[in-house]
Amino acid sequence: MAQAKQNLIEPSAATEIKPYTMNFGPQHPAAHGVLRLVLEMDGEVVERADPHVGLLHRGTEKLIEYKTYTQATPYFDRLDYVCPMNQEHAFALAVEKLLGIAVPERGQYIRVLFA
Incomplete structure (x- = not known):
């Protein structure tokens, strides 16, 4: 046991x-x-973090260019396999904002439960 303790290297305060x-x-x-x-x-x-985004890009914008709202929605499920409903939610929010559509409160609650 004493031999094992001697073999251990003690960290010093001068260790850089x-x-x-x-x-x-x-x-x-x-x-x-x-x-x-x-x-x-x-x-x-962590002193500095350099994020590299864009690894998810799959050309979805081009794929849905000539699709209707209901035809485009399934494409967003395939963007992120971990949370597909969140991608659909973001797409729906963007379309509603662009078109000036107000979603009823009940619909908003249901949407939050799914996402």
Whole structure:
């Protein structure tokens, strides 16, 4: 037991922690393919984060260019496999805002329950 304790290296106060760069995503389970972050770390503290977005782009804008509202809605399910209803919700909100449509309060509650 004493021999094992002697083999341990004690951290000293003079140990220098060098900053390093770490890639987070897009293959990380928390990023699930839609986000990549280049993180500059100082120990366990994130000093700077450089987000790389656009990994989700699939040309959906072009695909739905000549579709009706009901034909376009299913395309948004395929944008993000983790939360497909949120993508539909965002599309519906955008169309309603563009057309000046007011959704009844009951409809808003139902929508929040699904998303």
